[in-house]
Amino acid sequence: MGDNPYLAHLPPHLRGTRGSTASSRPADPLHGFMPRKVKAPQVTRAMDGDINPFTKRPFSSGYKKLLERRKRLPVFSQMSEFYEMFNSNQIMILVGEPGSGKSTQIPQFIAYSDLPHVKGKRIACTQPWRVAAMTVAKRVANEMDVTLGKEVGYAVRFEEMMEPGATFLSYLTDEILLREAINDPRLAQYSTIILDEAHERTLATDVLMALLKDVARKREDLKIVVMSATLDALKFQNYFSEGKRKAPLLKVSGRTFPVETLYIREPEPDYVEAVIRTVLMIHQAEDEGDILVFLTGEEEIEDACKRIKKEADDLIDNMPDSVGPLICIPLHSSLPPSQQQMIFCKAPAPRSRGGPPGRKVVVAMDVAETSLTIDGVVYVVDSGLSKQKVYNPRIRVESLLAAPISKASAQQRAGRAGRTKPGKCFRLYTENVFINELEEQTYPEILRSNLASTVLALIKLGITDILHFDYMDTPPPESIMRALELLNYLAAIDDEGNLTPLGGIMAEFPLDPQLSKTLIISPEFKCSNEILTIVSMLSVPSVFMRPKNNQKKDAEAAKALLTVPDGDHLTLLNVFNSYQQNKNDPNWAWNNYLSGRALSQADNFRTQLQRIMERFDLDLVSSTDQRTFYVNIRKALVCGFFMQIAHKEDEKNNYLTVKDNQIVALHPSCGLDTNPEWVVFNEFVLTSRPWIRTVSEVRPEWLLEFAPVYFDVASFQNGETKRALQRVIAKKTGVAMPPEKKKGKDRKEHKGGRK
Numbered sequence: 134m135g136d137n138p139y140l141a142h143l144p145p146h147l148r149g150t151r152g153s154t155a156s157s158r159p160a161d162p163l164h165g166f167m168p169r170k171v172k173a174p175q176v177t178r179a180m181d182g183d184i185n186p187f188t189k190r191p192f193s194s195g196y197k198k199l200l201e202r203r204k205r206l207p208v209f210s211q212m213s214e215f216y217e218m219f220n221s222n223q224i225m226i227l228v229g230e231p232g233s234g235k236s237t238q239i240p241q242f243i244a245y246s247d248l249p250h251v252k253g254k255r256i257a258c259t260q261p262w263r264v265a266a267m268t269v270a271k272r273v274a275n276e277m278d279v280t281l282g283k284e285v286g287y288a289v290r291f292e293e294m295m296e297p298g299a300t301f302l303s304y305l306t307d308e309i310l311l312r313e314a315i316n317d318p319r320l321a322q323y324s325t326i327i328l329d330e331a332h333e334r335t336l337a338t339d340v341l342m343a344l345l346k347d348v349a350r351k352r353e354d355l356k357i358v359v360m361s362a363t364l365d366a367l368k369f370q371n372y373f374s375e376g377k378r379k380a381p382l383l384k385v386s387g388r389t390f391p392v393e394t395l396y397i398r399e400p401e402p403d404y405v406e407a408v409i410r411t412v413l414m415i416h417q418a419e420d421e422g423d424i425l426v427f428l429t430g431e432e433e434i435e436d437a438c439k440r441i442k443k444e445a446d447d448l449i450d451n452m453p454d455s456v457g458p459l460i461c462i463p464l465h466s467s468l469p470p471s472q473q474q475m476i477f478c479k480a481p482a483p484r485s486r487g488g489p490p491g492r493k494v495v496v497a498m499d500v501a502e503t504s505l506t507i508d509g510v511v512y513v514v515d516s517g518l519s520k521q522k523v524y525n526p527r528i529r530v531e532s533l534l535a536a537p538i539s540k541a542s543a544q545q546r547a548g549r550a551g552r553t554k555p556g557k558c559f560r561l562y563t564e565n566v567f568i569n570e571l572e573e574q575t576y577p578e579i580l581r582s583n584l585a586s587t588v589l590a591l592i593k594l595g596i597t598d599i600l601h602f603d604y605m606d607t608p609p610p611e612s613i614m615r616a617l618e619l620l621n622y623l624a625a626i627d628d629e630g631n632l633t634p635l636g637g638i639m640a641e642f643p644l645d646p647q648l649s650k651t652l653i654i655s656p657e658f659k660c661s662n663e664i665l666t667i668v669s670m671l672s673v674p675s676v677f678m679r680p681k682n683n684q685k686k687d688a689e690a691a692k693a694l695l696t697v698p699d700g701d702h703l704t705l706l707n708v709f710n711s712y713q714q715n716k717n718d719p720n721w722a723w724n725n726y727l728s729g730r731a732l733s734q735a736d737n738f739r740t741q742l743q744r745i746m747e748r749f750d751l752d753l754v755s756s757t758d759q760r761t762f763y764v765n766i767r768k769a770l771v772c773g774f775f776m777q778i779a780h781k782e783d784e785k786n787n788y789l790t791v792k793d794n795q796i797v798a799l800h801p802s803c804g805l806d807t808n809p810e811w812v813v814f815n816e817f818v819l820t821s822r823p824w825i826r827t828v829s830e831v832r833p834e835w836l837l838e839f840a841p842v843y844f845d846v847a848s849f850q851n852g853e854t855k856r857a858l859q860r861v862i863a864k865k866t867g868v869a870m871p872p873e874k875k876k877g878k879d880r881k882e883h884k885g886g887r888k
């Protein structure tokens with residue numbers, strides 16, 4: 134025991150020394166517990182006891198009931214094996230079917246071993262999806278009979294439920310833990326870090342794996358558990374190997390039932406329509422059992438839910454004796470907490486007396502593939518698609534597109550139907566597509582993402598050779614080069630790749646570098662209060678609601694009243710300010726077709742960003758000069774977004790993105806009342822055609838003034854954009870520009886770019 138660094142600071146009764154504990158604390162449920170030496174029978178006894186060891190209060194009857202259910206989870210029957218492996222290894226891998234109890238039980242097992250509540254430490258469990266982090270934390274707080282936000286908490290972007298000093302188990306999104314690592318590279322407050330859903334291979338989890346490997350070498354006391362739902366654990370075992378010794382693997386054996394897979398014969402032109410038809414067909418023709426539907430985006434999910442509900446109601450009205458009641462629940466990442474619990478609600482849908490069974494339909498995005506297990510599902514309807522990030526480093530565009538899933542994902546989706554009894558999976562694609570067109574595995578996100586934030590974070594963490602960092606899968610060098618180039622233009626790193634003081638502050642903000650740059654520069658333009666608001670509004674889901682039915686016109690009229698014709702960024706500012714002014718009216722957002730939830734997220738995020746501004750003594754100022762008020766805001770935007778400028782090309786109102794030369798149009802949501810010659814845009818979106826969204830007018834003189842290196846005309850291809858810039862220069866200097874000008878090596882960016 135003396136060689137265990139973890140025990141040194143514990144009070145004697147918790148070091149497990151016989152005699153010293155027996156008489157002094159006879160009632161302690163953790164009596165005899167030696168941290169990281171505990172055995173399953175001890176823990177089961179404590180769990181079966183009457184006193185909650187984490188609160189010292191008697192367990193409630195609800196706890197006992199939940200405990201009985203927990204004991205039936207596959208993970209529970211392998212508790213002994215778990216402790217053997219956990220206690221004697223610093224890093225371990227754990228795989229098990231979704232629903233086997235990994236996310237909910239393993240952190241609790243570890244709490245009985247680490248005893249973080251007496252050690253002043255924390256256990257972290259990461260989740261790729263915010264809705265999973267929130268719901269699992271709530272579930273675990275219930276199971277442990279403690280308060281959510283106190284002993285067990287969560288932290289996701291825009292929302293946090295934790296109490297410093299009290300929270301000893303926290304569920305965090307992987308992105309939040311990565312942010313914490315930037316502030317505290319040793320992650321000193323944690324005793325164990327669990328990376329859950331590692332098979333999802335999100336960008337943040339991949340980077341965390343690499344960082345944690347390194348931290349583990351420096352901190353003997355830190356334990357790491359990597360959990361995955363798929364069986365190809367070998368990659369993780371090899372990645373975390375020590376010399377020739379692979380990281381140990383614990384396989385949790387789950388029990389699953391056969392799932393019959395049905396394909397469509399001909400491709401479906403409209404998959405949402407096909408989903409709705411299939412759900413109603415199952416509801417009318419199949420035996421009892423809930424339905425899980427996989428669609429792609431939030432709006433699509435909400436819309437499908439409404440349509441399913443309406444059509445089911447019509448059916449019931451027409452055939453009350455042969456169709457049972459149906460409830461339809463959406464599941465996506467921005468679901469308000471009040472609705473999240475409904476997904477897990479165990480009560481069956483209401484029954485019409487003596488009539489056919491009721492049914493629950495959950496319409497979900499890929500979070501339900503492995504991260505959240507919904508009991509009672511017997512039928513799966515798989516659209517075959519999910520929203521996926523795609524990055525084109527050549528034109529620096531990252532888009533979220535509905536794209537075909539991999540075979541591995543399709544298998545996971547089907548598996549959700551066979552949890553409690555034999556089930557059926559309806560694939561809304563042909564068997565030929567499944568066999569010949571779907572990729573085997575989902576591509577790790579790091580291979581298809583814009584890496585600007587990640588690279589900045591790595592540089593901040595002192596990693597100098599970004600290209601040869603210890604990635605599980607090395608990202609394309611072009612993506613890394615693009616990230617370095619952007620950071621250099623933004624003056625976050627110098628020409629040698631070293632972090633500048635500005636870059637050091639930028640890395641502290643949980644934002645894309647363009648946004649953090651705009652924010653940091655904004656006091657110089659006397660508009661930091663306004664930019665704080667705009668940046669927050671740009672970071673949350675869209676605040677504008679878009680009803681499809683007869684309310685569409687009303688919604689558009691409400692938006693028009695809040696629109697500022699000079700630019701969408703200014704409209705966002707106006708919306709937020711109006712929201713603040715009307716805070717006393719609970720119906721204001723609703724009446725104006727705005728999402729109250731997105732607005733309050735923006736409000737929270739603004740406060741969070743403001744705190745970071747204050748930490749770095751960045752002034753919070755507003756201009757009182759009405760003439761320059763809007764101009765200054767747009768100037769500040771140019772300083773961060775000078776690489777996202779488009780120039781009007783022709784009378785058809787096509788725009789050309791500067792340097793990347795993509796033909797784009799202003800998105801239909803754009804509120805500009807004219808088609809200005811130069812615009813700054815927040816986003817490139819590719820749907821029916823390439824659009825630029827959230828757009829404001831800018832002046833070309835600002836581009837030349839604030840980003841002279843990027844806007845060095847000599848570096849432009851011949852074309853209308855170049856000619857337009859030359860005209861501006863000629864007007865300013867009074868001298869016509871020669872067609873080509875040599876790039877001056879000694880020219881320095883100031884506000885906008887390289888220093």
Ligand code: CDP
Binds near residue numbers: 229234477504506
């Ligand atoms: O992590 P893994 O997929 O292995 O399983 P889990 O998330 O720990 O889920 C274990 C059980 O807890 C499942 O039966 C879930 O349905 C249930 N659960 C729940 O009822 N409510 C939640 N918020 C989360 C899980």
